[in-house]
Amino acid sequence: MPSTTPVRGAPAPRTPVQHTFAELGTPLSDVTFVVVDLETTGGRVSDSGITEIGAVKVRGGEVLGELQSLVDPGRPVPAFVARLTGITTAMVATAPPLDLVLPSFLEFSRDAVLVAHNAPFDVGFLRAACEQLGYEWPGYRVVDTVPLARRVVTRDEARNHKLSTLAALFRATVTPEHRALADARATVDVLHGLLERLAPLGVTHLEDLATASDPVPPDVRRKRTLADGLPEAPGVYLFRGPGDEVLYVGTSTNLRKRVRSYFTAAEKRRRITEMLRIAHAVTPVVCATALEAQVRELRLIAEHEPRYNRRSKYPERQSWVRLTSEPYPRLSVVRQVRPDSAHIGPFSSRRTAQSAVEALQDAFPVRQCTARLARVSRVAGSPCALAGMGRCSAPCVATTAPDTAYDEVVHALRGALLGDPAGVVEPLAARVGALAAQERFEEAGRLTERLRAYLRGAARTQRLDPVARCAEIVAALPTPDGGWELVVVKHGRLAGTAVTGPDDDPLPVVDALRATAEVVEPATAPAPACHPEEADLVLDWLERPGVRLVHVSGPWSWPVRSAAMHVDLAQVRAAVDGDGEIDRSVVGGALPAVVATMAPC
The missing domain is CATH 3.30.420.10 (Ribonuclease H-like superfamily/Ribonuclease H)
Structure with missing residues (x-):
């Protein structure tokens, strides 16, 4: 013993x-x-x-x-x-x-x-x-x-x-x-x-x-008690400064554990360490689901514009590429979606949007001048250098009849913006191959980046547009304990969410959730009635395996020959087999399921 x-x-x-x-x-x-x-x-x-x-x-x-x-x-x-x-x-x-x-x-x-x-x-x-x-x-x-x-x-x-x-x-x-x-x-x-x-x-x-082995400054370590009393539940946390101003907003599936991690060696960001030194309190916002927490984080960042958050603070600064509504349309970069125009985006920066414009201009001889042109001009204009190079049909010189050739260009361009991207992918891919064969790799790289910028913007538009037009989508996802996570989406915006237990009848909860959901006014499609990143989060949730649609007010679909199948050009090219079919074992789940059986454009 x-x-x-x-x-x-x-x-x-x-x-x-x-x-x-x-x-x-x-x-x-x-x-x-x-x-x-x-x-x-x-x-x-x-x-x-x-x-x-x-x-x-x-x-x-x-x-x-x-x-x-x-x-x-x-x-x-x-x-x-x-x-x-x-x-x-x-x-x-x-x-x-x-x-x-x-x-x-x-x-x-x-x-x-x-x-x-x-x-x-x-x-x-x-x-x-x-x-x-x-x-x-x-x-x-x-x-x-x-x-x-x-x-x-x-x-x-x-x-x-x-x-x-x-x-x-x-x-x-x-x-x-x-x-x-x-x-x-x-x-x-x-x-x-x-x-x-x-x-x-x-x-x-x-x-x-508990954190002694972490190289954390002593003044920061002493503030670890800010995590005391926080719930171990999903939600949003707000670090507040001396004047109760919001310094930083974050989200987690476990609020207490996440806030504690800021006072350990796991936190290596210098600006966050600076924030912790002036933080006085942490405000928790408990959410029913992880999706609600992510959405609330975006909304709170947009509302408070915390100085230590870098992402999603300024949704109004996101850019769109627009095909203007005028007798001879052209491409422009705008901040807001306008009615009766074709758009793609939003892009994270104006520079990226401009790259997409350049890709489209490389593929289509659309005019690049900003002058307002009449359908039939009384006085012939002076054609620019682009017209001499064959990159513009010069509608400015039409004095007797409308330039129908330009109309055909605009029609093809609108199709590339809203549907099949083949009109851009094929000519630009051919040019990239030619440049690479000539060992002009820097030019090929710049052209490839422009093509990718266009494809990402077009793919995002084709994904956002259908959900932005739906007045209401009600969906349900089974929870691990046998209950249901319920979501109401209106014009891309999360309008309500609830969770039912394993022994609860979900249909009465669905009815109550629809009756009490937020009233959402539609925006101008393809822009959703919320921050575009919120719509992305909602779409990610809706596309999860196991989600069941309970109610959809209108059609929710996107083109079969969409830009999404070309977003990663190298990956898609490797995935195409000898019969022209897409090998999903290579592509994985990145493409819409409807694309899996279609030949590439």
Whole structure:
């Protein structure tokens, strides 16, 4: 049976001290640590057993007790393990089995913080032992001395962070020898040495140890309490400044866990660290679903324009490519969609939109001048250089009859904007191939980028336009527990959402959701009645496997020969087999399902 040896000299009661708010928590001097070490027959829990347990209980720098016992692993001890530890099969043959030793350890370590060097190894074996013998895992707080050592012990001081190396560095009173109790005693000295070095870094309380191994500035670390009390639920969080202004908006499926991560080494963005230094509070907005949380994030960013958010702050700055409504239409880059015109977009920047315009102008001899032209001019104009190069039919010189040739160009151009992109892809792809054959790779690259800009804008339009025209879409997605996630979409905008339980009838909830959904006025299609990124999020959700349409007010479709099948030119080209069919094993799920059976344009 294991022997427990109490040690005299437990620390006397301390005089109460009034701490500041920044120091609230459990001082490390008041924490009871149980430093544990195991010896095993191998390195894997699945096929190895414990041969020895050693543990030392300490508080305030004083040793309160020790526990040590050999354990019969129920299997032979391999020769290499016997050479390493000195524990042989004969030694453990008469030792107590694990079902007698484990209860003693669990009682010895009750209400303590578990410490180990390379803790995942020891804790993994202990957790597996509890599961095997039917004991509930106590849910210890665990401190691993390895990452703590990496935080404060440099390579100049120690060549590695092994226990023997650290024990020598901190002049431990016991030399590690691959025996459980000796290694646990050495780990106690290493722990005290590490805590002594961590104290000047602001690690003075138990709560500090959770992120002590992270290289986080002390002033930022002290604000980790902003995450306290946040719900572990999906939603949106708002970091607020001294004047209650919104500094940053984010979203997560677990609000508390996500906000805590800002105060660890996982957060490496300098501007976010700057934001954390001035943040005073975090406001949570709990949402019923992850989709609602993502949409609320976009809306809050657009509303508050937080200075530390970079994306989606200015939806009005997104650009569209428009085919103007005039006697001889031309292409222009605009901020808003206008009625009775063909558009593609939106594009993230005006520069990208202009690249799409240049791709279209490369494929079609559409006029590039900005002058207003009459259908039939009284005075003939002067043709420009583009007309001389055959890149414009020069409608400005028509004085006797309308330029019907230009009408044909505009008709083909409108088709490329709204439907089949073959009129752009084929001539530009041929030019890219010719340039590459001539080793004019820079020109070929610029032309390819222009073509891709056009295709992405056209594909996005063809995806947004149908949902923007639908007055109402009601859809349902099964939840893992057997319920339903319900969504109402109006003109691309999320107008309502709800979740039903596994035993609830979803149809009455659908009726109530439709009756109480937000009233949404339509925008000018193809623009949705919301931020375009919100419509993208809604479409991503609607296209998820398992989503079922409950109600659709109008047609919801997009062209078979759409721009989406050409967005990644290299991928689609590799996916086309000898019969002209698309190999979906190459393309994957990136293309609309209806395209899978169609030959490429």
